[in-house]
Amino acid sequence: MASKIDTIIFDLGGVLIDWNPRYLYNKIFEDEAKTEWFLENICTGDWNERQDAGNTLQAGTEELVALYPDWKNEITAYYGRWTEMLGGAIEETVEILRTLKEKNEVKLYALTNWSAETFPLALDRFEFLNWFDGIVVSGVEKTRKPFADFYHILLKRHDVVPDKTLFIDDNERNILGAESIGIHGIVFTSADKLKQELRDWGINV
Known part of the structure; x- marks a missing residue:
């Protein structure tokens, strides 16, 4: 592909x-x-x-x-x-993120269901959160996955085109929410499988 x-x-x-x-x-x-x-x-x-x-x-x-x-x-x-x-970072997936960041061939964003009050604790703990071009947090926006308005906030704020976008989430419900507005989805099960699926899309990792 x-x-x-x-x-x-x-x-x-x-x-x-x-x-x-x-x-x-x-x-x-x-x-x-x-x-x-x-x-x-x-x-x-x-x-x-x-x-x-x-x-x-x-x-x-x-x-x-x-x-x-x-x-x-x-x-x-x-x-x-x-x-x-x-429990800590999922290091194998963080390495995929690191590779994508270093190659600088795609824009990188995070879309997370997370309380606005606890998310700063994660920001302090995980340095790799600073690698993203933007992070949209449900608790800040007062909505969440899988509701369409939450995905649209990221798309509009960062001028993202759905059909040129891949969304990675471990919850199939959230992938279906993304696909319902035209974003391509990958259900995350393991870093090895994710790496292969990204390559299937022609993305170098």
């Missing part, structure tokens, strides 16, 4: 940054089964995404504590000990 791609957009969590609430809650609970129950029933992914979409951490925490007062300490830990959910 001849490359017509001039822009690559990366998701962050699960692609470049290893973030997982289990890193924290496996310390809090005595067994992994209890961690899984808690994350499926109390501090759920849907609840976390409300903060990613602009709800404040304090409001989100207070709302959940009001519903489940017996779990106050565990709920409060979610954002109070948030940095313990960061």
